[in-house]
Amino acid sequence: KLRNDNKLSLEEYLRYGRQLILPGFGISGQLKIKNKSILIVGAGGLGAPAAIYLAAAGVGNLGIIDYDSVESSNLQRQIIHNESRIGLSKAQSAKMTIQGLNPLCECVAYDLLLDSSNALDIIKKYDIVVDATDNAATRYLINDACVLTGKPLVSGSALRMDGQLAVYNYRGGPCYRCIFSKPPPPETILNCDDGGVLGVVTGVIGCLQALQAIKIAADMNDDGISQSLLIFSANSNPLFRSIKLRSKKPDCVICSNNPTITTLQDYVQFCGSGALDKSPSVKLL
Amino acid sequence: KLRNDNKLSLEEYLRYGRQLILPGFGISGQLKIKNKSILIVGAGGLGAPAAIYLAAAGVGNLGIIDYDSVESSNLQRQIIHNESRIGLSKAQSAKMTIQGLNPLCECVAYDLLLDSSNALDIIKKYDIVVDATDNAATRYLINDACVLTGKPLVSGSALRMDGQLAVYNYRGGPCYRCIFSKPPPPETILNCDDGGVLGVVTGVIGCLQALQAIKIAADMNDDGISQSLLIFSANSNPLFRSIKLRSKKPDCVICSNNPTITTLQDYVQFCGSGALDKSPSVKLL
Amino acid sequence: MSSLIKVNLTFSGGVELLFNNIKQKIIEIPSTINPPKPTTMKDLILWIKDNLLQERSELFVSGNTVRPGILVLINDTDWELEGELGYEIKDNDEIVFISTLHGG
Amino acid sequence: MSSLIKVNLTFSGGVELLFNNIKQKIIEIPSTINPPKPTTMKDLILWIKDNLLQERSELFVSGNTVRPGILVLINDTDWELEGELGYEIKDNDEIVFISTLHGG
Ligand SMILES: [Zn+2]
Ligand SMILES: [Zn+2]
Numbered sequence: 001k002l003r004n005d006n007k008l009s010l011e012e013y014l015r016y017g018r019q020l021i022l023p024g025f026g027i028s029g030q031l032k033i034k035n036k037s038i039l040i041v042g043a044g045g046l047g048a049p050a051a052i053y054l055a056a057a058g059v060g061n062l063g064i065i066d067y068d069s070v071e072s073s074n075l076q077r078q079i080i081h082n083e084s085r086i087g088l089s090k091a092q093s094a095k096m097t098i099q100g101l102n103p104l105c106e107c108v109a110y111d112l113l114l115d116s117s118n119a120l121d122i123i124k125k126y127d128i129v130v131d132a133t134d135n136a137a138t139r140y141l142i143n144d145a146c147v148l149t150g151k152p153l154v155s156g157s158a159l160r161m162d163g164q165l166a167v168y169n170y171r172g173g174p175c176y177r178c179i180f181s182k183p184p185p186p187e188t189i190l191n192c193d194d195g196g197v198l199g200v201v202t203g204v205i206g207c208l209q210a211l212q213a214i215k216i217a218a219d220m221n222d223d224g225i226s227q228s229l230l231i232f233s234a235n236s237n238p239l240f241r242s243i244k245l246r247s248k249k250p251d252c253v254i255c256s257n258n259p260t261i262t263t264l265q266d267y268v269q270f271c272g273s274g275a276l277d278k279s280p281s282v283k284l285l
Numbered sequence: 286k287l288r289n290d291n292k293l294s295l296e297e298y299l300r301y302g303r304q305l306i307l308p309g310f311g312i313s314g315q316l317k318i319k320n321k322s323i324l325i326v327g328a329g330g331l332g333a334p335a336a337i338y339l340a341a342a343g344v345g346n347l348g349i350i351d352y353d354s355v356e357s358s359n360l361q362r363q364i365i366h367n368e369s370r371i372g373l374s375k376a377q378s379a380k381m382t383i384q385g386l387n388p389l390c391e392c393v394a395y396d397l398l399l400d401s402s403n404a405l406d407i408i409k410k411y412d413i414v415v416d417a418t419d420n421a422a423t424r425y426l427i428n429d430a431c432v433l434t435g436k437p438l439v440s441g442s443a444l445r446m447d448g449q450l451a452v453y454n455y456r457g458g459p460c461y462r463c464i465f466s467k468p469p470p471p472e473t474i475l476n477c478d479d480g481g482v483l484g485v486v487t488g489v490i491g492c493l494q495a496l497q498a499i500k501i502a503a504d505m506n507d508d509g510i511s512q513s514l515l516i517f518s519a520n521s522n523p524l525f526r527s528i529k530l531r532s533k534k535p536d537c538v539i540c541s542n543n544p545t546i547t548t549l550q551d552y553v554q555f556c557g558s559g560a561l562d563k564s565p566s567v568k569l570l
Numbered sequence: 571m572s573s574l575i576k577v578n579l580t581f582s583g584g585v586e587l588l589f590n591n592i593k594q595k596i597i598e599i600p601s602t603i604n605p606p607k608p609t610t611m612k613d614l615i616l617w618i619k620d621n622l623l624q625e626r627s628e629l630f631v632s633g634n635t636v637r638p639g640i641l642v643l644i645n646d647t648d649w650e651l652e653g654e655l656g657y658e659i660k661d662n663d664e665i666v667f668i669s670t671l672h673g674g
Numbered sequence: 675m676s677s678l679i680k681v682n683l684t685f686s687g688g689v690e691l692l693f694n695n696i697k698q699k700i701i702e703i704p705s706t707i708n709p710p711k712p713t714t715m716k717d718l719i720l721w722i723k724d725n726l727l728q729e730r731s732e733l734f735v736s737g738n739t740v741r742p743g744i745l746v747l748i749n750d751t752d753w754e755l756e757g758e759l760g761y762e763i764k765d766n767d768e769i770v771f772i773s774t775l776h777g778g
Contacts, residue, residue, distance in 0.1 A: 017358045022445055022481035023695070024520065046674040049334070049492070052364050053485040073302045075386060079337050082385040100367040101360060134674040159673035160307055162583050179648075180670055184639025188629055190584070192673040196307035200338040200495045202674065207334070207488040211519055214485065224522040229641075229648075231668060233582060234496055235309065236593065237509040241666075242523030243643055246650040308591070331778040419778040444777035447687050464752075465774055469743025473733055475688070477777040487778065514745075514752075516772060518686060521697065526770075528747055531754040 005034065012104065016058050029218040030058055036217040037061035039123060041114055041142055042132035043090040044068075045192060045202030046156045046209060048080035050130050053210035055098040055105040059217060062098065062105055063126055066090035067113040067275075077192075077199030113275060114138060116264035119145040128216050130209050131155040134191045136183050137267040137274040143168060143176035144264055147255045152216050156209040159195050163205035163232035166245070167212050173226030174248045175255040186272035201234050290319065297389065301343050314503040315343055321502040322346035324411035326399055326427055328375040329353075330477060330487030331417035331441045331494060333365035338495035339415075340383040340390040344502060347383065347390055348411055351375035352398040352560075362477075362484030398560060399423060401549035404430040413501050415494050416440040419476045421468050422552040422559040428453060428461035429549055432540045437501050441494040444480050448490035448517035451530070452497050458511030459533045460540040471557035486519050574598045575661040577614065583669035585640060588630050589622055597622075599659075611642070612655040614665065630667075641668050678702045679765040681718065687773035689744060692734055693726055701726075703763075715746070716759040718769065734771075745772050 008016070008030060019025050038059050040047045043066035051064055068090050070081045078090070085093040091109035098107045110122065114133075123129055123145045131142045131153060139155070146153040152170035157163065169175045192202070212225060229243040254261045268274030293301070293315060304310050323344050325332045328351035336349055353375050355366045363375070370378040376394035383392045395407065399418075408414055408430045416427045416438060424440070431438040437455035442448065454460045477487070497510060514528040539546045553559030579595045586593045603613040612634055619631050629637065635655055636642060642649040643666035644657060659665075683699045690697045707717040716738055723735050733741065739759055740746060746753040747770035748761060763769075 011357075015357050016361055018361055018477055018481050019483060020481070021479075022483060023691075024446065025481075025483060042674055044674055049488060053488050056361050056364055056484050058361070072296075072300050076301055076303055076341050076343070079341055079386060082382075083388060084385065097367075100369060101364060103368060132674050134672065136672045139672060157671035157674055159584065159671045161309065162671060164583070164671050179641070180639065182638035184670065185628075185637065188584075188637070188639055188669070189672055192303055194306075195584075195673060196303050196305070196310075197673060198304060198307060198310060198496075198499070199341050200492050200499065203334060203338050203492040204489065204496065207485050207492055208524070210485045211483075211489065214483070215520070221520055228522065230524060231582065233593075235500070235506055236582075237513065238525070238527030239493070239515060240523070240525035240527070241646065242525070243641075244647045244651065246648045308587075327778055329778055417778050419776060421776045424776060442775035442778055444688065444775045447775060449687070449775050464745070465743065467742035469774065470732075470741065473688075473741070473743055473773070474776055480688075480777060482777060516686065518697075521686075526750065528745075529751045529755065531752045 006031065012058070015104070019057065024220065025218060029220070032219060033058055033214060033217045034060045036128065037063065037126045038128045038130060038213055038217065039063040039065070039126035040130045040132055041065045041138070042134065043078070043080060043094040044074065044132065044134060045077040045158060045197065045199065046206040047094070047130070047132035048078045049203050049206035050132055050209045050213070051094050051098060052080055052101065053207055054213060055102045055107065057210070057214055058102070059105060063108045063110060063122070064091050064094045065110040065112065065114050065122070066094070067111065077197065077202045079203070114141065116141060116267065119264060120149060123151060124149045126151065128213050129153050130213055132206065132209065133275070135273070135275050136189055137271040139176060140183065140270060141264065141267045144254055144261065147175050148264070154209050154212045154216070156205040158197055158202045158205045159190060159192060161198055161201060161234040163201050165205055165208045165212070165230040165232070166228070167216070167225045169255065170216065170226040172248065174245060175252060177254055178249040178252045179245060181249070181253070183271040189273065198234060201232070204232060291316065297343070300389070304342065309505065310503065314505070317504060318343055318499060318502045319345045321413065322348065322411045323413045323415060323498055323502065324348040324350070324408060325415045325417055326350045326423070327417035327419065328363070328365060328379040329359065329417065329419060330362040330443060330482065330484065331491040332379070332415070333363045334488050334491035335415050335417055335494045335498070336379050336383060337365055337386065338492055339498060340387045340392065342495070342499055343387070344390060346393070348393045348395060348407070349376050349379045350395040350397065350399050350407070351379070352396065362482065362487045364488070399426065401426060401552065404549060405434060408436060409434045411436065413498050414438050415498055417491065417494065418560070420558070420560050421474055422556040424461060425468065425555060426549065426552045429539055429546065432460050433549070439494045439497045439501070441490040443482055443487045443490045444475060444477060446483055446486060446519040448486050450490055450493050450497070450515040450517070451513070452501070452510045454540065455501065455511040457533065459530060460537060462539055463534040463537045464530060466534070466538070468556040474558065483519060486517070489517060573601050575601045575609070575659060577659060578662065578664040579618070580664065580666040582666060583671055585630070585667045585669045588624065588626070590624060595622070608658040610655060610659065611649065611657045614659055636667065639670050641670060642666070643668065677705045679705045679713070679763060681763060682766065682768040683722070684768065684770040686770060687775055689734070689771045689773045692728065692730070694728060699726070712762040714759060714763065715753065715761045718763055740771065743774050745774060746770070747772065
């Protein structure tokens with residue numbers, strides 16, 4: 001199914017011209033991303049720009065997972081959808097936009113909830129995973145599935161005016177569990193539906209997720225992306241802060257040499273809430 | 286023509302819910318941006334995400350200026366267009382996408398080249414100007430027109446792997462000429478067509494332009510945005526660097542108390558090249 | 571001879587909501603809160619809990635450290651690289667408490 | 675007694691293309707290039723032109739300063755706030771030369 005072309009067509013030369021003349025990318029970078037497959041989990045605020053820019057750049061195969069349907073309240077930030085898609089599956093709507101933007105990108109829409117029963121089968125088909133989800137349980141699930149299948153994970157998150165970006169499980173760097181070994185108490189976790197978000201904050205982080213995925217796909221100079229956390233705060237000065245993260249934990253339960261976790265778990269139980277829950281604080285109302 | 290509503294409709298409550306519950310934004314922020322008009326000059330790599338996120342957020346009136354038509358080579362980064370728009374005016378294509386995303390946003394498409402003969406008449410109709418152009422002459426033109434009409438200017442630029450973001454002529458801060466009083470020699474200037482660009486670099490900067498325009502439109506805490514330059518380097522670590530800029534120049538030719546420039550100039554002559562030129566270095570080939 | 575040291579605190583990612591929405595605060599604390607040992611991160615976290623936290627301390631601390639989901643940075647570096655609770659606070663250190671985000 | 679001082683140079687926004695595509699370089703220069711006065715930005719720019727620049731110096735300097743379109747930062751601050759050419763270089767200063775971009 002994956003194309004394995006060693007050259008670009010005339011149509012590709014025309015379309016990707018601005019990248020082909022780009023020092024440090026060029027034809028070899030373009031061929032590398034053409035032959036890579038990237039899975040985007042979540043076609044919401046983060047997944048929308050990430051999918052759009054990955055498809056536009058010429059990534060050969062994109063998978064997009066989302067179990068939700070487009071609602072009017074999504075359109076403030078989920079800019080891969082539009083009015084005419086309301087009620088449609090988000091994964092399908094995202095695929096339609098991508099096909100309209102770049103028909104050369106092969107896109108698979110997964111209209112399902114990623115969980116412990118299907119994550120490994122899907123993720124193992126891709127080279128890179130973009131976590132664009134909105135809850136802690138799915139974030140641990142994706143991390144564990146990426147470690148078990150050996151895939152680099154580009155993780156983004158956004159809430160209110162803040163955003164975060166990191167690359168896990170890449171070039172010997174830490175995994176998500178190395179940094180966050182215990183999940184936060186469920187009552188401290190908010191998603192965008194309950195905590196609010198300025199739409200363009202997800203835009204900034206989603207674009208940066210696409211960037212990091214492209215750099216990984218094209219084997220570009222990593223310069224420490226495997227061990228750093230970018231913190232974005234839309235109403236602070238400076239807007240961005242880069243943090244040096246710890247290394248891989250020698251006793252990480254999943255990514256160390258002697259892992260105690262070797263299969264996917266029950267992440268809803270682990271976190272005390274899951275993808276289908278409203279935030280506990282809201283449930284109490 | 287501008288709406289001046291003091292309340293939100295039910296449709297707006299539903300659509301903008303995530304911003305209405307956002308601390309520091311809320312209904313008052315939403316009403317402020319609804320009653321603001323923002324002009325985006327350029328519907329290319331920067332203007333595409335800027336226009337999309339401004340429309341999605343609920344800015345009441347958007348103007349989009351571009352004299353160019355959509356080409357296949359644009360779609361690697363100009364994600365407001367798509368395959369079906371090739372050959373169409375970029376301003377019109379951008380307007381079509383915006384109407385599909387948020388019909389509540391009133392959008393005016395200007396299918397023209399901004400120049401000294403029309404800039405003041407257009408810019409004076411808007412509250413904020415977003416410079417998403419691709420050449421030095423138009424950047425000086427827009428700066429001077431913003432100073433003469435008293436409009437804040439959100440300036441973004443991108444080339445290769447690098448991007449820059451600044452807000453000029455805002456809350457007593459410097460204008461573009463205060464920082465760059467002399468234009469660079471024309472042979473040192475490259476645009477994206479000639480120097481190449483990674484598409485998502487324009488995505489990141491365009492999103493950040495939308496963010497700064499929203500913060501200005503909603504009168505949010507500026508925290509020094511009027512006197513700082515954000516530098517983005519997609520293949521460096523850290524990705525972002527924030528620079529403190531100088532204050533307004535007491536002897537600035539246009540924004541000081543005793544300006545020597547009081548009308549728009551011939552910017553093509555001033556810069557040695559204009560919006561319609563290829564880069565001189567390329568012309569020599 | 572416990573002199574005072576200045577510490578720049580930043581609360582971000584939602585942690586600031588526990589501190590009256592204040593994102594940045596410069597505090598002065600004794601260089602040896604528990605003589606004779608120099609003030610450590612452990613002392614600082616307890617000091618913040620006792621002096622700055624308004625209510626619901628379980629949303630900030632858990633046992634004698636910060637609760638899971640709060641990342642601590644010492645001068646822009648993950649505190650795990652700096653000795654975590656045992657790190658000795660220096661004058662003008664910049665300490666950030668940031669909540670990990672899950673939205674998207 | 676001209677000791678050596680270390681200066682961290684960064685070239686960005688395209689300026690690095692004039693320096694073999696090297697974005698960062700640590701140099702050691704005399705603390706007083708023109709005795710008895712301490713080394714200034716003016717001295718540093720001339721030193722870079724003479725020692726690091728490969729060719730086409732007019733793309734970096736113009737007269738005794740940088741050409742229009744190159745912004746100079748001293749420790750993350752616009753050099754205009756630091757005295758421009760007259761600024762006296764200190765050990766471990768970080769000096770950035772960045773080209774203003776016009777693309778979009
Ligand atoms: Zn791990
Ligand atoms: Zn000025």
